Each structure stands twice: as C-alpha cells, then as structure tokens.
Amino acid sequence: MPETNEKILLAERPEGMPSHDTFDYQEESIEQPQDGQVLVKTIYLSVDPYMRGRMSSAKSYVEPFEVNEVINGTVVGEVVESKSSLFEPGDKVMGMLGWRRYNTIEDAAVRKIDDTIAPLSAYLGILGITGLTAYFGMLDIGKPAAGETVVISGAAGAVGMAAGQIAKLRGARVVGIAGTNKKTEYLKNELGFDETVNYNQVSDLTAALEEACPKGVDVYFDNVGGPVSDAVMSQLNDFARIPVCGAISSYNKTEADVGPRVQPILVKSRALIQGFIVSDYAPRFQEGSEKLAAWLSEGKLTYEETIVEGFENVPDAFLGLFTGENLGKQLVKVSEPSK
Numbered sequence: 001m002p003e004t005n006e007k008i009l010l011a012e013r014p015e016g017m018p019s020h021d022t023f024d025y026q027e028e029s030i031e032q033p034q035d036g037q038v039l040v041k042t043i044y045l046s047v048d049p050y051m052r053g054r055m056s057s058a059k060s061y062v063e064p065f066e067v068n069e070v071i072n073g074t075v076v077g078e079v080v081e082s083k084s085s086l087f088e089p090g091d092k093v094m095g096m097l098g099w100r101r102y103n104t105i106e107d108a109a110v111r112k113i114d115d116t117i118a119p120l121s122a123y124l125g126i127l128g129i130t131g132l133t134a135y136f137g138m139l140d141i142g143k144p145a146a147g148e149t150v151v152i153s154g155a156a157g158a159v160g161m162a163a164g165q166i167a168k169l170r171g172a173r174v175v176g177i178a179g180t181n182k183k184t185e186y187l188k189n190e191l192g193f194d195e196t197v198n199y200n201q202v203s204d205l206t207a208a209l210e211e212a213c214p215k216g217v218d219v220y221f222d223n224v225g226g227p228v229s230d231a232v233m234s235q236l237n238d239f240a241r242i243p244v245c246g247a248i249s250s251y252n253k254t255e256a257d258v259g260p261r262v263q264p265i266l267v268k269s270r271a272l273i274q275g276f277i278v279s280d281y282a283p284r285f286q287e288g289s290e291k292l293a294a295w296l297s298e299g300k301l302t303y304e305e306t307i308v309e310g311f312e313n314v315p316d317a318f319l320g321l322f323t324g325e326n327l328g329k330q331l332v333k334v335s336e337p338s339k
C-alpha cells in the first residue's frame with residue numbers, strides 16, 4: 001500500500017479544445033478511513049464527453065468542476081480498507097469519485113457491483129450510464145418500429161453502438177454515421193448495422209445519407225449535433241422522432257454554433273424532437289439495467305471498449321473523445337483488482 005496518493009485537478013477552464021494544460025497532477029498523502037468510511041483503490045475510471053461542459057463555468061444540469069479542485073466522475077474500484085459495516089476489503093464498488101488513485105469516502109458514496117455477472121468495466125459502459133442512455137433515449141423517445149429507418153450519429157461510440165443494437169432488436173433498419181472506416185466496418189461487420197456513412201470521407205453527406213436511407217429517416221438518435229445533424233434533419237419522414245442525446249461537435253466551440261433553422265422541417269414533417277438527460281429516468285434505472293443485463297447474457301447485445309492503461313494517461317483518454325480515438329466506451333485502467 002503506497003503512502004502517497006495522486007490526484008488530477010482542473011488547472012484552468014479551457015477555451016475551445018482542452019489540452020494537457022487543463023489538468024494538474026498533484027500528490028497528497030492517503031487519508032485513513034474513519035468510522036463509516038472506506039478506502040477505495042481505483043481500478044477503472046470513465047472519461048465522458050459531458051465532462052467538457054463541467055469544465056466551463058456555464059450553468060448546466062450538473063455542477064461545474066471548480067478550478068484547482070479534483071475532477072470527479074464514475075469510477076469502479078476495490079475496497080482496500082473498511083471502517084464500514086457495509087463493505088469488506090476486496091469488495092468491488094462503483095460511484096462518483098475523485099480522479100485519484102485512492103479515494104477515502106463515506107460508505108454511502110459507493111455501491112457494490114458483481115463481477116460474476118459481467119466484467120467490472122461493463123459497469124462504466126453498457127451496464128451503466130451508457131447503456132441506460134441508449135435504452136431510454138431509443139425506446140422511450142425514438143420508439144422505433146419494425147421496418148422503420150433509424151439513423152444514429154456517433155454510432156461507433158459508447159452510447160451510439162448500444163442505441164443501434166437496441167433499434168435492431170426492435171426490427172428497425174439501422175444506419176450508423178461515424179468518423180473512420182475502421183468504425184463503419186465494425187458497425188456493419190460486427191454489429192450488423194444495415195448501412196453506414198463515414199462523415200469524414202464523403203464529399204456530400206446529404207447525398208450519402210439519401211443513398212443510405214432511400215425511404216427517409218423515421219428516427220434520428222443524435223449524439224453529435226452540428227453539420228452531421230443538419231444533413232440528417234433534411235431527410236425526416238412524417239412523424240419522425242429525434243431523441244437529442246448529445247452535441248459533441250459543439251462542446252469545444254467558442255462561438256454560437258449556428259446551422260439551418262429546423263422549425264420549417266419540423267412543421268412540414270410533424271417530427272418530434274426531444275432532448276433528454278439519462279438521470280430523468282432514474283426511477284426506471286432498475287428496469288433498464290435488468291433488460292440490458294438480460295440482452296447481454298442472451299448474446300443479443302454486445303459492447304466494445306477502448307482501454308487506455310495508466311493514471312498518467314487520463315488526459316489523453318479524455319481528449320481523444322473529441323478526436324474520435326475511441327471505438328465504444330473510452331475507459332482508463334488505473335490498477336489491477338486483487339483477484
């Protein structure tokens with residue numbers, strides 16, 4: 001057990017694309033747990049696009065990170081010391097924890113997870129917020145019917161590939177948009193997407209989408225916003241549904257991201273566009289988790305991860321989300337579990 005801990009703080013609020021200067025590594029001593037507390041060793045740490053929003057001071061649905069404070073996010077770890085009746089050393093847990101190698105926390109800040117059901121990393125992806133976001137966004141708002149055309153942007157990312165598979169389970173024809181050929185090939189060959197478009201390779205995205213969606217678009221699950229979404233929105237069928245999950249293309253913009261006005265399209269198509277935050281569905285997380293776990297164990301759903309090794313590489317893993325380095329869920333492996 002080392003005596004020194006390491007933590008990552010927000011060094012400054014980034015203007016535009018964050019960089020290594022956004023992060024500050026510091027050392028501290030490891031605090032021993034007091035009554036009701038546990039000491040948790042970080043095994044996996046999740047980096048997520050929404051964290052970019054928390055780096056700015058703008059008011060949003062989650063509190064901003066504070067400059068010179070530890071960044072936090074979802075972490076899977078192992079209890080190494082316990083002064084809590086709820087946990088024993090060796091227990092695997094997850095929670096919203098600081099970006100530290102070790103966190104000393106109240107026991108209520110974590111919950112146990114079962115690595116006999118799925119690998120630990122899956123709790124930060126398909127069995128966690130990622131899977132739930134895809135599940136509720138696609139089924140509650142997108143409501144794909146058999147034979148309908150579902151388009152997904154950011155389709156080879158964590159949420160996107162889960163959303164596409166769920167639409168396939170509903171019998172829809174699924175078209176995925178992603179930024180590299182490796183990604184589009186994965187979607188078609190490994191996940192059975194019906195058609196794909198590499199938005200970085202086509203000269204006319206609207207024409208490429210028209211070809212990929214000859215019957216128009218019934219559901220557009222939007223992860224990226226920007227020009228990709230402008231192209232999809234021009235092809236909506238009557239009564240299309242558009243769950244707006246994210247807009248990663250605008251997260252690093254320093255000026256208002258202005259595109260074509262969508263109101264005339266919405267009137268003409270009578271489409272329904274709805275933003276959502278996965279936490280809106282917290283009362284139904286049990287339902288979603290059980291369904292995702294069942295599909296996983298039945299082999300109806302699969303997932304992919306890109307795992308960067310080492311706490312020192314957390315910034316690179318985070319920055320890579322904005323340059324499309326990841327296939328599936330981007331994680332950082334910080335340490336090995338004890339068994």
Ligand SMILES: NC(=O)c1ccc[n+]([C@@H]2O[C@H](COP(=O)([O-])OP(=O)(O)OC[C@H]3O[C@@H](n4cnc5c(N)ncnc54)[C@H](OP(=O)(O)O)[C@@H]3O)[C@@H](O)[C@H]2O)c1
Nearest residue numbers: 049157158159178179223224246247248249276277278324
């Ligand atoms: N509403 C909610 O509750 C909720 C919950 C979780 C996530 N989200 C949102 O869902 C989206 C996906 O999240 P995730 O965790 O699954 O991340 P992700 O899709 O695994 O990773 C981000 C991906 O976005 C794509 N991308 C980056 N910059 C882009 C740009 N300028 N234009 C188009 N695509 C770009 C990249 O793929 P390419 O190589 O294909 O460009 C990259 O791999 C994000 O917008 C996130 O904020 C929302």
